[in-house]
Amino acid sequence: MSERIGIVGTGRMGANMARRLKDVGYTIAALYDVQPESARAAAADTGGEVTQLLPRVTELSDVIITVVPDDAAMYAIFREDQLLSNAGGKLFVNCATVTPSVHVDVERMAASAGAQSLEACMASSITQARNGTLYLMIGGKRETFDRARPLLEKMSASLKYIGEAGSAAQVKALVNMVMNINTAGLAEGLGLGSALGLDLAMLRDVFSQTGANSRVLETDGEDMQNRDHDVYFSAEHAAKDSGIALSLARDADLRLPLSEATYEQYELMKRLGLGGLDKSGVSELTFPGRHPQHATAHA
Amino acid sequence: MSERIGIVGTGRMGANMARRLKDVGYTIAALYDVQPESARAAAADTGGEVTQLLPRVTELSDVIITVVPDDAAMYAIFREDQLLSNAGGKLFVNCATVTPSVHVDVERMAASAGAQSLEACMASSITQARNGTLYLMIGGKRETFDRARPLLEKMSASLKYIGEAGSAAQVKALVNMVMNINTAGLAEGLGLGSALGLDLAMLRDVFSQTGANSRVLETDGEDMQNRDHDVYFSAEHAAKDSGIALSLARDADLRLPLSEATYEQYELMKRLGLGGLDKSGVSELTFPGRHPQHATAHA
Numbered sequence: 001m002s003e004r005i006g007i008v009g010t011g012r013m014g015a016n017m018a019r020r021l022k023d024v025g026y027t028i029a030a031l032y033d034v035q036p037e038s039a040r041a042a043a044a045d046t047g048g049e050v051t052q053l054l055p056r057v058t059e060l061s062d063v064i065i066t067v068v069p070d071d072a073a074m075y076a077i078f079r080e081d082q083l084l085s086n087a088g089g090k091l092f093v094n095c096a097t098v099t100p101s102v103h104v105d106v107e108r109m110a111a112s113a114g115a116q117s118l119e120a121c122m123a124s125s126i127t128q129a130r131n132g133t134l135y136l137m138i139g140g141k142r143e144t145f146d147r148a149r150p151l152l153e154k155m156s157a158s159l160k161y162i163g164e165a166g167s168a169a170q171v172k173a174l175v176n177m178v179m180n181i182n183t184a185g186l187a188e189g190l191g192l193g194s195a196l197g198l199d200l201a202m203l204r205d206v207f208s209q210t211g212a213n214s215r216v217l218e219t220d221g222e223d224m225q226n227r228d229h230d231v232y233f234s235a236e237h238a239a240k241d242s243g244i245a246l247s248l249a250r251d252a253d254l255r256l257p258l259s260e261a262t263y264e265q266y267e268l269m270k271r272l273g274l275g276g277l278d279k280s281g282v283s284e285l286t287f288p289g290r291h292p293q294h295a296t297a298h299a
Numbered sequence: 300m301s302e303r304i305g306i307v308g309t310g311r312m313g314a315n316m317a318r319r320l321k322d323v324g325y326t327i328a329a330l331y332d333v334q335p336e337s338a339r340a341a342a343a344d345t346g347g348e349v350t351q352l353l354p355r356v357t358e359l360s361d362v363i364i365t366v367v368p369d370d371a372a373m374y375a376i377f378r379e380d381q382l383l384s385n386a387g388g389k390l391f392v393n394c395a396t397v398t399p400s401v402h403v404d405v406e407r408m409a410a411s412a413g414a415q416s417l418e419a420c421m422a423s424s425i426t427q428a429r430n431g432t433l434y435l436m437i438g439g440k441r442e443t444f445d446r447a448r449p450l451l452e453k454m455s456a457s458l459k460y461i462g463e464a465g466s467a468a469q470v471k472a473l474v475n476m477v478m479n480i481n482t483a484g485l486a487e488g489l490g491l492g493s494a495l496g497l498d499l500a501m502l503r504d505v506f507s508q509t510g511a512n513s514r515v516l517e518t519d520g521e522d523m524q525n526r527d528h529d530v531y532f533s534a535e536h537a538a539k540d541s542g543i544a545l546s547l548a549r550d551a552d553l554r555l556p557l558s559e560a561t562y563e564q565y566e567l568m569k570r571l572g573l574g575g576l577d578k579s580g581v582s583e584l585t586f587p588g589r590h591p592q593h594a595t596a597h598a
Binding site: 123124135137158160162167170171174175176177178179181182184185186188189191192193195196198202203206207209210211212213214215216219245248249252253254256257258259260261262264265286288 | 422423434436457459461466469470473474475476477478480481483484485487488490491492494495497501502505506508509510511512513514515518544547548551552553555556557558559560561563564585587
């Protein structure tokens with residue numbers, strides 16, 4: 001474990017991955033975030049140099065883990081004069097949920113700089129990042145995966161090599177697309193149950209024992225009932241991921257009406273100022289009388 | 300178990316409930332179906348008089364189990380001169396999935412005739428009917444439930460008293476609404492995965508371990524991949540049940556966009572002549588190139 005780790009993007013996920021890697025003996029050498037106070041907060045736990053210079057992260061690290069919000073941020077950090085400056089021999093592990101083709105572009109640019117890159121798509125949340133039990137789906141060259149494997153195994157309880165660069169992001173987009181559909185659908189079922197005056201604990205129990213059961217019933221059902229929308233996976237993220245899936249569908253000339261309706265629900269949440277709620281907050285749109293702008297939002 | 304049982308509606312569900320009750324020692328006294336050959340086929344296994352006269356079913360039976368297709372059929376069999384002729388003291392157990400208010404009407408009409416009635420909504424399928432392991436949700440008067448309980452326990456592995464007449468049908472409509480959404484959503488995920496050239500067995504495996512998991516992934520995922528749409532729960536039924544839920548939502552002034560999109564998918568299947576397929580057949584609409592009318596159906 002002589003590898004020195006750099007972290008680009010020290011939000012909830014990135015910071016907790018850094019804490020985990022520190023715990024298991026890695027050296028956290030450098031931390032970067034567009035909000036320096038975020039990087040400083042993480043560094044207080046992990047050590048490592050906080051820098052606002054991306055080339056400095058590359059200089060100090062053997063492996064650079066990137067966890068940034070979107071396509072634009074990925075292209076920004078991988079611009080020629082940024083992370084890829086003097087990047088020969090370095091390994092980039094990119095954990096952002098972005099459009100699959102971005103991973104293909106980044107792999108090509110990294111190769112031009114003599115570096116390796118891997119996509120590591122996460123289908124889990126903050127607690128799993130902290131505990132090293134992420135569900136990680138890997139895309140990229142097999143030899144790069146083999147190099148990164150010891151590190152990835154410390155981060156993950158379930159490590160899955162999917163295929164070439166971009167393929168893990170495709171699978172991730174599909175996972176989240178289906179998850180978002182099930183979430184928005186569950187909110188409709190519980191919302192209508194509430195309108196009918198049914199006991200929602202009973203209704204959730206029946207759902208759990210029948211064809212209506214789903215993972216999101218376990219994770220989000222009670223939160224929908226109790227309006228407990230503390231964020232694990234935000235409505236904004238849900239909109240983004242469903243949007244990525246829909247763009248793949250358009251490229252494939254497929255029409256996916258449920259996915260479209262789900263995307264519209266999460267976009268509506270954003271317009272109503274609810275984009276920062278957890279995805280379970282979609283129930284604010286479907287329960288009778290919950291949101292003051294509900295009636296006008298229908299117009 | 301001296302009670303004599305009449306069965307009205309000897310389709311797949313009714314006939315197998317009759318076989319089950321015969322196995323555990325009940326006397327099947329009378330069988331009725333609009334298609335007499337169906338009643339005769341069931342009677343070959345269970346004994347009992349096959350009749351085309353509904354008052355004769357009531358005359359021969361203490362408890363009459365009805366399993367008919369829709370609201371119209373329920374009103375038809377409970378017309379004054381039909382099952383409710385000389386029905387004093389008889390118990391009707393109504394298993395059809397119908398609009399909740401129908402159960403309220405039937406309970407009132409039965410009471411006027413000196414009879415009792417109960418709704419027994421099933422959230423399971425043919426095998427469970429045959430084996431007496433149905434998931435049964437009961438609506439009606441508690442005292443009527445208590446009378447019917449020994450019989451219902453022979454039919455069910457999971458017996459749930461929900462509340463007054465109509466409430467079990469409401470819960471059933473919600474279960475099937477959410478199940479149908481999850482099914483149509485899963486078909487979109489697998490369809491897009493197929494368009495992207497992903498290994499669908501791998502994709503289903505990832506779904507099963509992540510937030511995309513659901514009961515319908517277990518029951519319908521592989522069938523969608525293999526185009527195995529032998530009917531357990533038909534697309535027509537899915538359209539009907541989602542339609543019932545949407546009508547409840549309209550009455551409650553709720554807008555449920557995913558449920559609407561799901562209903563439209565199952566209605567589209569009917570228009571394309573696919574209504575007799577299992578609900579998993581919704582994948583025929585979402586996988587690339589599966590259905591010849593697909594392109595035009597989008598227009």
